[in-house]
Amino acid sequence: xxDVAARAGVSVPLVSIVMRDVAGASPENRARVRRAAEELGxxxxxxxxxxRRSRSQLIGVVFGVQHAFHGDLVSGLxxxxxxxxxxxxxxxxxxxxxxxxxxxxxxxxxxxxxxLLGPELPTSSLGQLAATMPVVVLARSVRHRDxxxxxxxxxxxxHQAVDHLVGLGHRRIAHIDGGRAPGAAExxxxxxxxxxxxxxxxxxxxxxxxLTEDDGAGAARALLDxxxxxxxxxxxxxxxxxxxxxxxxxxxxxxxxxxxVTGYDDSRLARLSHxxxxxxxQDAAALTHAAVARVVSRLDxxxxxxxxxxxAPELIIRQTTGPLTTAAxxxxxxxxxxxxxxxxxxxx
Amino acid sequence: xxDVAARAGVSVPLVSIVMRDVAGASPENRARVRRAAEELGxxxxxxxxxxRRSRSQLIGVVFGVQHAFHGDLVSGLxxxxxxxxxxxxxxxxxxxxxxxxxxxxxxxxxxxxxxLLGPELPTSSLGQLAATMPVVVLARSVRHRDxxxxxxxxxxxxHQAVDHLVGLGHRRIAHIDGGRAPGAAExxxxxxxxxxxxxxxxxxxxxxxxLTEDDGAGAARALLDxxxxxxxxxxxxxxxxxxxxxxxxxxxxxxxxxxxVTGYDDSRLARLSHxxxxxxxQDAAALTHAAVARVVSRLDxxxxxxxxxxxAPELIIRQTTGPLTTAAxxxxxxxxxxxxxxxxxxxx
DNA sequence: TTGAAAGCGCTAACAC
DNA sequence: GTGTTAGCGCTTTCAA
Numbered sequence: 001x002x003d004v005a006a007r008a009g010v011s012v013p014l015v016s017i018v019m020r021d022v023a024g025a026s027p028e029n030r031a032r033v034r035r036a037a038e039e040l041g042x043x044x045x046x047x048x049x050x051x052r053r054s055r056s057q058l059i060g061v062v063f064g065v066q067h068a069f070h071g072d073l074v075s076g077l078x079x080x081x082x083x084x085x086x087x088x089x090x091x092x093x094x095x096x097x098x099x100x101x102x103x104x105x106x107x108x109x110x111x112x113x114x115x116l117l118g119p120e121l122p123t124s125s126l127g128q129l130a131a132t133m134p135v136v137v138l139a140r141s142v143r144h145r146d147x148x149x150x151x152x153x154x155x156x157x158x159h160q161a162v163d164h165l166v167g168l169g170h171r172r173i174a175h176i177d178g179g180r181a182p183g184a185a186e187x188x189x190x191x192x193x194x195x196x197x198x199x200x201x202x203x204x205x206x207x208x209x210x211l212t213e214d215d216g217a218g219a220a221r222a223l224l225d226x227x228x229x230x231x232x233x234x235x236x237x238x239x240x241x242x243x244x245x246x247x248x249x250x251x252x253x254x255x256x257x258x259x260x261v262t263g264y265d266d267s268r269l270a271r272l273s274h275x276x277x278x279x280x281x282q283d284a285a286a287l288t289h290a291a292v293a294r295v296v297s298r299l300d301x302x303x304x305x306x307x308x309x310x311x312a313p314e315l316i317i318r319q320t321t322g323p324l325t326t327a328a329x330x331x332x333x334x335x336x337x338x339x340x341x342x343x344x345x346x347x348x
Numbered sequence: 349x350x351d352v353a354a355r356a357g358v359s360v361p362l363v364s365i366v367m368r369d370v371a372g373a374s375p376e377n378r379a380r381v382r383r384a385a386e387e388l389g390x391x392x393x394x395x396x397x398x399x400r401r402s403r404s405q406l407i408g409v410v411f412g413v414q415h416a417f418h419g420d421l422v423s424g425l426x427x428x429x430x431x432x433x434x435x436x437x438x439x440x441x442x443x444x445x446x447x448x449x450x451x452x453x454x455x456x457x458x459x460x461x462x463x464l465l466g467p468e469l470p471t472s473s474l475g476q477l478a479a480t481m482p483v484v485v486l487a488r489s490v491r492h493r494d495x496x497x498x499x500x501x502x503x504x505x506x507h508q509a510v511d512h513l514v515g516l517g518h519r520r521i522a523h524i525d526g527g528r529a530p531g532a533a534e535x536x537x538x539x540x541x542x543x544x545x546x547x548x549x550x551x552x553x554x555x556x557x558x559l560t561e562d563d564g565a566g567a568a569r570a571l572l573d574x575x576x577x578x579x580x581x582x583x584x585x586x587x588x589x590x591x592x593x594x595x596x597x598x599x600x601x602x603x604x605x606x607x608x609v610t611g612y613d614d615s616r617l618a619r620l621s622h623x624x625x626x627x628x629x630q631d632a633a634a635l636t637h638a639a640v641a642r643v644v645s646r647l648d649x650x651x652x653x654x655x656x657x658x659x660a661p662e663l664i665i666r667q668t669t670g671p672l673t674t675a676a677x678x679x680x681x682x683x684x685x686x687x688x689x690x691x692x693x694x695x696x
Numbered sequence: 697t698t699g700a701a702a703g704c705g706c707t708a709a710c711a712c
Numbered sequence: 713g714t715g716t717t718a719g720c721g722c723t724t725t726c727a728a
Contacts (some may be wrong), residue, residue, distance in 0.1 A: 001705070010714080012705095013716085014706095024714085025714085025716090029713080029714085044705085045705055047705085048704075048705035048707090048720090049705080050395055051393075051720050052719080052720050053706090053720080057706080065422050068414070074413050078440070083610075089438075092423070092438060094426060096426070096427060108392065109394055110394070112391050144514055169459060171510040212623065245623055246623070268414060272591065273565060274564050274565035274591055274598070359698065360721095361698080362697085365698095366699095368723085377697085398704095398722090399704050399720095401722090401723065427721060504709090515726045597712085618708065
């Protein structure tokens with residue numbers, strides 16, 4: 001910086017003023033400084049900058065490196081933060097790097113606030129963190145007075161899925177749940193209350209699943225043993241739903257002819273033309289905007305009336321749900337078939 | 349830090365010594381400082397630390413937020429960097445944030461070196477960057493004197509896939525390529541030379557694909573129109589291969605009974621039990637270790653003999669490849685069927 | 697083993 | 713509009 005100042009024939013603070021694009025420099029000097037900086041390949045050191053300003057303008061983000069939907073959320077967080085004059089610093093959760101370590105890394109970077117994507121940390125840990133700095137939990141529900149939450153109304157999402165299926169004529173609707181994953185409890189209860197609303201309270205059928213393709217596949221195999229076979233299944237998320245789809249089709253069931261399937265997230269996965277999964281959209285852009293806005297409100301010490309922001313989900317109807325076909329309703333199924341569709345055989 | 353020093357009744361530099369775990373403090377003072385730090389909830393500010401030391405010990409990583417295999421690589425980079433005393437700072441490429449911006453963000457953070465995962469930047473841009481600081485490109489081939497490369501021998505990988513298929517009796521083997529994606533050219537040429545090695549030079553059949561599930565699905569639909577139908581297809585990567593699998597199965601083909609499929613990467617995707625994709629493993633741990641080691645060598649000004657490190661890939665045989673079945677060889681196929689497997693119908 | 701002093705690159709407060 | 717001065721939190725001489 002001193003080099004730039006010398007080359008431009010001005011003082012160091014003036015260089016600072018020019019580089020930050022703030023008022024207080026003549027157009028001539030501005031141009032001179034810019035040129036000198038260019039020639040010297042000078043780049044401001046953000047660390048030193050942030051060190052000097054007491055505020056770091058840095059938001060830490062913890063995300064799962066394997067989560068497709070987290071990818072969508074990170075994509076949305078960048079522009080949302082930029083719009084409000086903040087930067088993001090990312091910390092990944094991997095199979096060998098848990099959330100604690102991811103958070104610890106961010107704290108060392110002196111970020112002013114944390115946005116956690118679907119964290120699995122216990123509420124108490126989140127509360128401890130939130131005592132130190134603003135913490136916004138994205139895509140999970142947490143009941144703690146210090147922790148802000150931005151999430152989709154998961155119960156309503158499953159309600160919509162069930163309503164849609166009932167509207168198509170389905171009565172035996174199963175749910176493959178997400179186990180202990182964030183949001184799983186809400187989705188389960190949404191499923192149950194929706195069934196009850198349609199007078200199907202006794203027909204509930206919950207299989208234990210999870211959030212990976214394999215979890216979905218495993219649950220689907222369990223589902224195939226049920227008699228009578230459900231005619232529709234709502235799955236915890238898109239990822240698990242693709243596992244379900246694969247297993248159903250490999251076992252000779254047509255989707256949606258024999259059985260309808262819904263996912264959750266409207267992730268990239270669901271939108272693929274060959275998957276075309278009916279699903280519940282979580283609006284990544286709205287979620288991320290709300291999360292960053294909340295962080296900034298907290299940092300600006302604005303009073304916040306509601307701790308939890310719950311966004312409405314949206315049903316996206318694609319091609320994995322449809323009306324019952326006669327065949328599916330009447331065809332008796334004597335057991336789990338090996339080659340249910342003629343020459344087709346399972347690859348499992 | 350001053351607070352900690354005051355509370356422990358020592359000087360500030362001594363606190364520094366203790367916090368960094370270096371020699372030069374008595375056990376008593378060490379304990380006193382640690383306790384004071386604990387009580388005050390003190391955490392060293394890494395920005396200030398790095399500002400003071402001229403070296404930042406920071407490696408910038410550019411990765412694609414949607415790439416499953418990049419996730420595997422990031423997972424491997426963390427421990428590799430930690431083992432050598434470096435930290436990682438992540439910068440994501442998203443649909444709205446290109447590689448240039450991702451790199452610019454890292455430069456501002458004053459990282460000392462860059463590791464780029466399968467970058468699509470032109471060689472010239474990479475060269476420019478590499479003139480400033482050590483740059484290691486991971487999982488892509490780049491010919492530039494300043495740019496270090498750590499990658500898998502992609503040509504050899506496809507060679508292995510083709511050898512495996514030929515060994516199973518396949519003769520009509522297609523390749524769905526990755527278009528302009530990093531590594532695509534090598535894999536294409538590996539496919540071609542392998543065919544030639546088996547006297548099948550005239551039987552080459554390359555369909556244009558890409559790196560997403562949709563790219564694979566599209567290519568698979570094109571493949572279905574070919575007569576005679578290939579009995580095996582090697583796909584650019586696992587992600588595209590899953591798209592291929594879906595389309596093939598939805599159109600009534602059994603895998604591997606009617607057609608064998610191979611992927612590339614051995615990503616999480618391929619390992620899923622319901623996918624069980626035969627694939628080429630890129631050893632993420634070895635790749636990431638080599639990349640970090642190379643970065644550190646450069647930063648230590650060690651002389652480096654080979655600019656490019658090429659690791660051997662490994663064929664992982666799972667359940668999407670197998671011998672030809674009589675049915676598949678002889679069954680004439682009159683056109684692209686709507687309901688090729690009896691009551692099964694396509695959901696497209 | 698410990699402490700005093702200087703400075704990393706930058707910006708805020710002030711005086712000119 | 714411009715320069716001077718001071719200091720962000722830390723580490724590194726160097727002297728005691």
